[in-house]
Amino acid sequence: xxxxxxxxxxxxxxxxxxxxxxxxxxxxxxxxxxxxxxxxxxxxxxxxxxxxxxxxxxxxxxxxxxxxxxxxxxxxxxxxxxxxxxxxxxxxxxxxxxxxxxxxxxxxxxxxxxxxxxxxxxxxxxxxxxxxxxxxxxxxxxxxxxxxxxxxxxxxxxxxxxxxxxxxxxxxxxxxxxxxxxxxxxxxxxxxxxxxxxxxxxxxxxxxxxxxxxxxxxxxxxxxxxxxxxxxxxxxxxxxxxxxxxxxxxxxxxxxxxxxxxxxxxxxxxxxxxxxxxxxxxxxxxxxxxxxxxxxxxxxxxxxxxxxxxxxxxxxxxxxxxxxxxxxxxxxxxxxxxxxxxxxxxxxxxxxxxxxxxxxxxxxxxxxxxxxxxxxxxxxxxxxxxxxxxxxxxxxxxxxxxxxxxxxxxxxxxxxxxxxxxxxxxxxxxxx
Numbered sequence: 001x002x003x004x005x006x007x008x009x010x011x012x013x014x015x016x017x018x019x020x021x022x023x024x025x026x027x028x029x030x031x032x033x034x035x036x037x038x039x040x041x042x043x044x045x046x047x048x049x050x051x052x053x054x055x056x057x058x059x060x061x062x063x064x065x066x067x068x069x070x071x072x073x074x075x076x077x078x079x080x081x082x083x084x085x086x087x088x089x090x091x092x093x094x095x096x097x098x099x100x101x102x103x104x105x106x107x108x109x110x111x112x113x114x115x116x117x118x119x120x121x122x123x124x125x126x127x128x129x130x131x132x133x134x135x136x137x138x139x140x141x142x143x144x145x146x147x148x149x150x151x152x153x154x155x156x157x158x159x160x161x162x163x164x165x166x167x168x169x170x171x172x173x174x175x176x177x178x179x180x181x182x183x184x185x186x187x188x189x190x191x192x193x194x195x196x197x198x199x200x201x202x203x204x205x206x207x208x209x210x211x212x213x214x215x216x217x218x219x220x221x222x223x224x225x226x227x228x229x230x231x232x233x234x235x236x237x238x239x240x241x242x243x244x245x246x247x248x249x250x251x252x253x254x255x256x257x258x259x260x261x262x263x264x265x266x267x268x269x270x271x272x273x274x275x276x277x278x279x280x281x282x283x284x285x286x287x288x289x290x291x292x293x294x295x296x297x298x299x300x301x302x303x304x305x306x307x308x309x310x311x312x313x314x315x316x317x318x319x320x321x322x323x324x325x326x327x328x329x330x331x332x333x334x335x336x337x338x339x340x341x342x343x344x345x346x347x348x349x350x351x352x353x354x355x356x357x358x359x360x361x362x363x364x365x366x367x368x369x370x371x372x373x374x375x376x377x378x379x380x381x382x383x384x385x386x387x388x389x390x391x392x393x394x395x396x397x398x399x400x401x402x403x404x405x406x407x408x409x410x411x412x413x414x415x416x417x418x419x420x421x422x423x424x425x426x427x428x429x430x431x432x
Contacts (some may be wrong), residue, residue: 033211033399036117038109040123040392041292041327043102043149043359044172047088049139050097051130058095061087075300076236077366083388086413090388099330099415101390102152102360107417109392110155112409113163116394120163120206121156123194124327124356125170125292127184132173134180145187149194152360157193166204166217167196170292170327174221177258201271203278207286211399214284216275217380218291220326223312224305225261226268230254231304232432238368239376240303255304272312279320285431286397286404289317290325295353296337296380298373299329300366318351322430323406325395327357330406331365332393333385341379349430350381354406356393364388384423386410391422402429 059067065084067207072082086099112118157163167188174181181200184187188194193203200219205212231253232246246252263269279287294302295310305328317324318339333355339348365387372382391410398405408422 024036033150033208035207035211035213035397035399036115036119037206037395038113038121038392039124039290039325039354039356039395040105040109040119040121040359042126042129042170042330042357042361043105043123043152043270044127045098045100045129045360046102046148047090047100048073049129049137049144049148052137054097055095058093060094061089061096064096065232072364075366076238076368077364078368081364081367083364085388086415092173096359100146100360101358101362101415103417104411104417105359105390105392106155108390108409108411108419109153110159111419112394113156113160118160118163118394121165121324122217122290123165123167124290124325125168125220126172126327126357127167127170128180129172129360131175131179133183133187134176136176142187145184149187150191153193154180161191165194166215167194167201168217168291169196169219169221171221174225174261175258189357190208199267201274205284207284207397210285211397212284213286213288213397214278214282216278216287216289216321218275218289218313219271220293220309221261222263222292223271223291224255224293224308225257226263227308227312228254229304229308233370234300234366238300238366238370238372240372266414270418275313276316279316282320284397288323288325289313289321290339292326293328294326294355295324296335296373296382297329297333297355298365298367298370298382298385299331299363300369302328303369303373310337310342314339314351318348319346320340320432321351323352323354323395323427325356325393326355327355327359329355329357330361330363330391330412331360331385332356332358332391332422334383334406334408336381336383338379338381349428351430352404352406352427354395356391356408358386358389358391358410360390362388362390383425384408387424389413391420401426403427404429 088099188196206300335353337398394407396405407424
């Protein structure tokens with residue numbers, strides 16, 4: 001279809017007033033003992049596959065921004081920080097949706113990998129947006145996955161034919177059915193560039209003997225769907241509301257899961273035990289865990305899930321892992337947890353928490369919430385973030401200095417795919 005992209009400038013703001021798993025070992029010869037990989041998440045969005053509400057309840061560009069501003073203010077976010085993604089208007093209509101950045105991010109990653117080593121890549125879930133495979137929209141699933149997963153990375157694969165992407169599942173991949181999850185896994189099995197284990201979580205190794213990194217890939221949606229918890233609105237100053245207070249005001253909403261998402265035969269508990277035992281018994285020098293959902297973030301809307309996952313995962317991560325990498329928040333963030341709450345009886349090094357969920361969509365931060373998090377939780381520390389951007393992370397394991405190097409990159413809203421270098425951070429190897 002012949003498309004026209006309309007980018008709406010921020011000047012329109014005035015109008016709005018905006019237990020046993022398959023393990024794969026890859027010990028391919030390396031140029032050195034170091035390892036470098038791309039980390040990107042939430043890349044499965046394109047305007048050809050919009051949310052149903054944007055079509056059934058269409059908005060013109062100015063009204064689209066006005067609604068985004070209303071939602072922003074209802075969440076008690078500062079008006080001075082309001083922004084929005086570039087907008088797309090379907091040709092011959094006045095129907096507006098968010099412009100996707102997957103192709104631009106793919107080009108930026110291709111440029112980076114011509115400058116720096118990229119031994120492989122990790123994909124952090126929400127690979128198919130908005131409803132996963134098997135969505136009831138009349139569209140062919142093979143084409144859907146070719147369009148949303150493969151096409152944005154085609155320039156990267158053309159430049160690096162041997163590059164492998166190790167994928168995780170996100171909540172949008174689970175959206176429609178277990179059939180949809182199975183379809184995505186089956187599609188990846190037929191692709192030379194992708195891997196996603198049949199049960200959704202798995203481990204694999206990369207690197208040279210003695211300097212290996214073992215990666216543990218989680219299905220965090222399956223972990224969360226096995227838990228009972230509430231979503232509570234923030235107070236106007238950004239503080240988290242207590243459950244008792246929210247219930248008294250009829251504002252406590254139970255997190256609901258579709259029937260197909262509920263764990264079968266204790267598969268969530270099996271995954272947790274698999275992770276704990278796998279990390280504890282791993283003989284790899286480095287151990288890195290990744291999944292879709294965050295533990296901490298400054299987005300202001302995912303914190304209930306984060307609290308649940310911290311309780312489930314941090315005791316194992318703090319004692320045995322070198323980092324946790326996630327998407328879910330459509331931004332770039334770097335945080336740490338000092339592990340003093342998760343493992344109070346041990347003095348442990350801070351755990352790096354890397355968020356790289358800006359591969360196709362954008363989201364803003366919640367500054368009052370971030371300030372309250374810092375005041376309330378001494379174990380938490382925000383090192384850096386960038387919101388309303390498209391981008392990704394490039395992570396290096398340096399076995400000469402025994403450091404984990406986290407590099408962030410973004411690309412402009414003009415969809416040019418230009419590579420913009422963001423800050424870089426170094427963390428010492430966590431010894432146990």
